[in-house]
Amino acid sequence: MxxxxxxxxxxxxxxxxxxxxxxxxxxxxxxxxxxxxxxxxxxxxxxxxxxxxxxxxxxxxxxxxxxxxxxxxxxxxxxxxxAPAVTFPPMTEVVVENTNLQQEFFPPNLNENRLYDVIVVGSGIGGGILADQLSDLGLDVLVLEAGSYLFPTHTANLPRQHRVGQFDKHVWNLYERFKVQNFANGFGSAFDGGQAFNLGGKSLFWGGLIPRMAWWELDRWPRSLRWFLEGGGYQQAEDLMNRVPLPPTPYRRRVKQFLRQNLAEFTAFDAPMAVQYSNPQDLSTVPTGMFSTADLLTESMLTNGPQGNQHLFINLNHPVSRVETQGNRVTRVVAYDLIAQQERSYQAKAVVLAAGTVESAKIAQLSGLADPTNKIGVGITDHPIYFTHFALPVTADLYDPNSTSKVLLQPNDGKARPYNVVLEFGADFNQGRYVDLDLLDRHRRQKGNLMLCEIVFLMDAPLIEANTVQQVGPAYVKPVVQMQPSPLGGQYYGEMSAIKDQLIAALGGQPLVNNDLSLKGAGLGGVAHEVGSLRMSGETDDGQSLNDGVVDTNLKFLAYDNLYACDLSVFPSSPAANPTLTLAALAIRLAEHLKEVV
Missing domain, CATH: 2.60.40.10 (Immunoglobulins)
Structure with a gap:
């Protein structure tokens, strides 16, 4: 030896x-x-x-x-x-963990002979809300999640990663450290997105802004879904996601009064956030903070009973490679158990792909699904987003070092101005919390007599037919994304830049150190708003037929009786509004539908 x-x-x-x-x-x-x-x-x-x-x-x-x-x-x-004779490349695949907490909270159900009512692939906003709703309705649900138990809650509810003295969007910091880029860009492609393979998916990292889509954004959506969203669907989603309006303050009233006077072509209101600031029943319980499906599912799994873990099963470290079909029905879902390092297959009366815009299209293609409209993987689009940071000096009328305001501005005529504006005052304070007040004092001292601010433009855009997700090869091969930006950004850039200049001048704003005030474009996929790879079909409010979809208005694949999708892939357009609230509403609606048909 x-x-x-x-x-x-x-x-x-x-x-x-x-x-x-x-x-x-x-x-x-x-x-x-x-x-x-x-x-x-x-x-x-x-x-x-x-x-x-x-x-x-x-x-x-x-x-x-x-x-x-x-x-x-x-x-x-x-x-x-x-080292240094032996080194390794950076890890870019799914991180496999099986901690004691994961074993205690999420014991897997590995019975491959059990027939579930519904299998949900993915635990993000779409899959997590859907699974929890279905289990509350009494259906046996198995969630197959590729990732591990990462955080028990949204990262905004965790101790904060500070950059003292600097402008900092805390919520997104940890996403850059934990995201996985399970795709390859095609020649000339500019996609810079990523996946969150973990319990809760990207719902652990997203920014919490939950605006409703406006009437002009819904023009490209099927009529039945528009009626549902405007007729109560959005309200249900807001209730689920803990939207509690910010209490009015003199400062927030001053901000909105300023905007009404200086930007009359937009309607300004406090930005709706998925944050419970206080308990509305005044029961003295601890507020839930920013919403995530990791919180939602963990609470259910830890609670015994029909509205808890009685009908809910979650198998972590189970990336799905394909669904098997017979005729027009899915018979089994095949996944790879990363802990045991073996393939497993599970069966259910209905299956829902909720793995994300890229991953769900990948699974559909790996499964060789029938595609009557030839649109699986076609049309992946991210709307143009432009932003700049600036500061209000102590001489500005709206300078207040102890206040914050986040405002959503929606155009009064979105057909003429197809974009929303998000304006943040004191933007370094509203994206997380300070536990150590010494750090807060140090931050205030180092940034000086400046109030850190941000302005963001988010556009409404149709799907781009030339953009695609293509899976060539087996499951371990990364799908190829071919993605170009929407031309609408260039078309409206001058107009948006003029509005930015008008606002900053009226506010008395100034550039931050080593920065200018020009509008910068966010990278494609950089804020996880990519949509459209499994678009829905239907008929719009004005009678236009959307006959080139992959799923119908119930999110069911056109060629199959028991296969559905519930993530951003089903969106028929890339709306100006952040898409999370709309996806949550679709998940609630799909749960009610599956209760009736399963």
Whole structure:
């Protein structure tokens, strides 16, 4: 025998290191034992004594950087390797964890013979709300989530990652650290999105703004859905997502009065947020903070009873590779158990793809689904978004270092101005909390006599037919996204820039240090608003037929009786309004529909 060791403090047993060699055709993972700060591999000299080439492998996925290593060992030899001779590329795949909390809170149900009422693929806004609603209605639901238990709540409810003295959108900081880019850009494509593979999906990281779509945004939507949203669907979603209006303050009234005087072509109101600021029943219970489906599902799983865990099952670390069909029905959902490292299949009366705009289209293509309109994966679009940061000095009329205001401005005629405006005053305070007041004092001192502000323009845009998601190869191959920006951004950029200049001048604003006041374009997919890869069909309010969809107005695939989609992929346009509230309303509606048909 001889010993081969890899000394490392970075890759301890929570990150597995294995060994692969040319003698096994590079296909076999040889396990090691971590002790005394190193992975130790005991190998037989009879097999390896003639010399061999090898590499260390991280998580059975990431091969060490650089050329293969060669060793011709002697019996009893002890060979040590360490950084910088051994390094690994950054991890970009789904992080697999099975912590004690995950095992306690989310024990998987691995019974492949059980017939569920509904299987939901994905636990984000669409899938998480749908699964919770269905289980509350008494249906047995299995959620298959590719990721692990990451955070128990929205990141805005966690201790804050501060950048003291700087403008900081705290909510999005952690998304950049935990997102996975499970796609490849095609030639010339500009998509810069990502996926959140974890319980709750992107609902852990999103910004909490939940505006309703205006009448002009709904013009490209099927009539029946427009009637549902305007006739009570939005109200149901707002109630579910804890929308509690901000209490009126003199400062917020001053802001809205200023906007009515200086921007009369828009209607200004306090931005609707998925945040419960206080308990409306005055029961002295702790407010829930910013909404996420991780909170929603965790609470249900921890609570015994019919409105808790009696009908709800959640299998984490289960990325779905395909659905199997027979005729016009889905018979099984095939997933890969990343903990046991084996394929499993589950069955249900109905199946819902809620894995996101890219992932749901990928699963549909991997499954070889019938596509009567040839639109699966076609039309993925992100609306143009432009923004700039600025500051109000102490001399400005609306300067107030102890107040904040977030305002949504909607055009009175969106057909002429197809964009919303979000204006934030004191924008460094409304995206999270300060626990240590010493940090708050330090932040106020370092930013000086300035009130940090932001202005954002979000456009309404039709789907772009040339944009696609294409899956070429098996499940482990990343789908190729071909995505270009909407031309509407260039068409209206000058007009939006003029409004920005008008507002900042009237406010007495000034640039931040090392910044200018020009409008910058957000990257495509940068704020997770991409839609349209499994668009819905139907008939619009003016009688225009949307006959090129993948799903109908009940979100059911046109070619199948028991297969549905419930994520942003079903949107027939990319609205100016942030899409989360609309998706939540669609999930509530789909739950009621499935209760009747399953």
């Amino acid at each position: 001889f010993t081969l060791r890899f000394a490392t403090a970075d890759y301890r047993p929570d990150r597995q290191i294995t060994l692969r060699t040319n003698l096994d055709n590079w296909a076999k993972d040889i396990p090691g034992l971590y002790e005394n700060g190193a992975w130790r591999f005991e190998l037989p000299i009879a097999r390896y004594g003639g010399g061999f080439t090898f590499k260390f492998v991280l998580e059975r996925t990431y091969w060490q950087n650089g050329p293969d290593l060669f060793l011709q060992p002697v019996s009893g030899g002890d060979y040590l390797y360490q």
